[in-house]
Amino acid sequence: MLDVSRIREDFLILKRKINGKPLVYLDNAATAQKPRQVIGAIVDYYEQHNANVHRGIHSLGDEATRLYAEARQVVAEFIGAKDSRELVFVRNTTEGINLVAYSWGMANVRRGDVVVTTEMEHHSNLVPWQELAKRVGARVEYVAVNESGEVDMEDLEKKLELKPKLIAVTQVSNFLGTINPIEGVVKRVKISKRKDVKILVDGAQAVPHMPVNVSDLGVDFYAFSGHKMYGPMGIGGLWVKREILEEMAPFMTGGGMISEVHKTGTIFTDLPDRFDAGTPNVEGAVGLAVAVEYLERLGMSQVREHEMELTELTINELGKLSGVRIWGPKEASKRGGLVAFSVEKVHGHDVAQVLDSQGIAVRSGHHCTMPMHEKLGLAATVRASFGVYNTEEDVSRLIRGLEKVREVFKL
Amino acid sequence: MDGIYRDHIIDHYQNPRNFGPPPLKLREGELVIKVSEANSSCGDMLELFLVVRGKGARVVDVGFQGLGCAISTAAGSLLTEAILGKTINEVKKFSEEDMMALLGIEVSPTRMKCATLPLRALQKALRLRSG
Numbered sequence: 001m002l003d004v005s006r007i008r009e010d011f012l013i014l015k016r017k018i019n020g021k022p023l024v025y026l027d028n029a030a031t032a033q034k035p036r037q038v039i040g041a042i043v044d045y046y047e048q049h050n051a052n053v054h055r056g057i058h059s060l061g062d063e064a065t066r067l068y069a070e071a072r073q074v075v076a077e078f079i080g081a082k083d084s085r086e087l088v089f090v091r092n093t094t095e096g097i098n099l100v101a102y103s104w105g106m107a108n109v110r111r112g113d114v115v116v117t118t119e120m121e122h123h124s125n126l127v128p129w130q131e132l133a134k135r136v137g138a139r140v141e142y143v144a145v146n147e148s149g150e151v152d153m154e155d156l157e158k159k160l161e162l163k164p165k166l167i168a169v170t171q172v173s174n175f176l177g178t179i180n181p182i183e184g185v186v187k188r189v190k191i192s193k194r195k196d197v198k199i200l201v202d203g204a205q206a207v208p209h210m211p212v213n214v215s216d217l218g219v220d221f222y223a224f225s226g227h228k229m230y231g232p233m234g235i236g237g238l239w240v241k242r243e244i245l246e247e248m249a250p251f252m253t254g255g256g257m258i259s260e261v262h263k264t265g266t267i268f269t270d271l272p273d274r275f276d277a278g279t280p281n282v283e284g285a286v287g288l289a290v291a292v293e294y295l296e297r298l299g300m301s302q303v304r305e306h307e308m309e310l311t312e313l314t315i316n317e318l319g320k321l322s323g324v325r326i327w328g329p330k331e332a333s334k335r336g337g338l339v340a341f342s343v344e345k346v347h348g349h350d351v352a353q354v355l356d357s358q359g360i361a362v363r364s365g366h367h368c369t370m371p372m373h374e375k376l377g378l379a380a381t382v383r384a385s386f387g388v389y390n391t392e393e394d395v396s397r398l399i400r401g402l403e404k405v406r407e408v409f410k411l
Numbered sequence: 412m413d414g415i416y417r418d419h420i421i422d423h424y425q426n427p428r429n430f431g432p433p434p435l436k437l438r439e440g441e442l443v444i445k446v447s448e449a450n451s452s453c454g455d456m457l458e459l460f461l462v463v464r465g466k467g468a469r470v471v472d473v474g475f476q477g478l479g480c481a482i483s484t485a486a487g488s489l490l491t492e493a494i495l496g497k498t499i500n501e502v503k504k505f506s507e508e509d510m511m512a513l514l515g516i517e518v519s520p521t522r523m524k525c526a527t528l529p530l531r532a533l534q535k536a537l538r539l540r541s542g
Contacts, residue, residue, distance in 0.1 A: 345425075346481075347455075347478075347479065347480035347481060347484075348453075348480075349453060349480040349482075349522075349525065350416070350480050350481045350482075353415070353416075353522070354416070364453075365452075365453045365454065366453070366454050370454060373454075379453075379454065379455055379456075379478040379479075380453055380454070380455070380480075408416045408421070409416070409421060409425075409481075410421060410425075
């Protein structure tokens, strides 16, 4: 069990009042709040250790370089990487996926090839593949999502017959909440005996909320964002299986990623610096490592259990309201800590606006999943998503807020 | 913030005037302009139809449709009511301030995009006609 009241003491923003009411923050799938430990680590970095990394011979430079390397080690271990050199620091999940599309994709996906993704993907795991396909003359195929909001595994098998170069799939849907069986995807790829099919996982909604071990998953690429896991904005990770990353050309070039530069050409440096062109986000890496340590202290299994309980409570309570429809799997065990829903006869933005007047922050819109909304015939939905500091009282406030919505719209 | 969901907004949202396309059959000398405009921040789409007639180019019929929020739907309802029967030259003078005055509420910057969606569609239609 998480000691939520103690956790809440670490997040000063939760003491804020919004429109005169205590804040209920239920937009964690968009970004999580930051504990004072993370904020403090960033301040400490700038007040005590700031210097550029890998350059110059002076003590501060050495300290900053060491802190940056240690941060990579901490984050790599947290996601189960066997070697910290497999972890590339990026700005966010989107940049991680773009890195794969540009660096690996441009070199390996050719005219006529197929890249497979799913209908439930966030635009960040969809648009880069459309763009890659356009550039090289390949095509994108979408695995269907069934009525219960899960990836249709039979359709996946059909798509495998197209001999795709890559399968790009999210571990947890940011709209439906579905936890996809990544092991099942890997198994089907193995059975199909297509060893050259690479698997990329969008872990943005998984890493902050459940234990993740990229090595055990058996995938090739895994991208995630730091800011959704209580770290600062502008830092995230892309994990790539060592032998693939070794062969990948740098996504960006310039200073810090070379071993020799001559007028006639350049020799790139080894991993992981090869993917660190320019001055990196040291502050972000340091902050992210502290966020990881924070999560480790709580225990990811406990985090998962806590958020699953809140999800279950939310599904049950929403189910009692008339005119509310929940999207995605009905069982909390099959979903991450988020619930998207519609209120009959009220647009998502209006629901969110009335909730905001009650101090409750939720997300409304298509959540960057337009194809999935289109398939369900939806323009906009409302999403409540949980973090370690949310309470049962937050769920009650949400439900009372929805009663207010009904009142305002005279339903 | 509760202030934006006044009775008249809810009424125009739940019973939008001029909702749906005008009759397909046009009379002689009538011209129909159809445009669609999207709200990039939420993906909402609104279609606007103007039927203009005669030398004075008077708006003799008007309609709009789309899946929108209370604010954009009420704005579409109020705007179409306001321009019906006016000439294109009169309609051209219709400004954002006029739109906000019709709505009679104050909205946050994000919701301004909802409040002005029908007006942006109207301005697009007018550009189409003159272009």
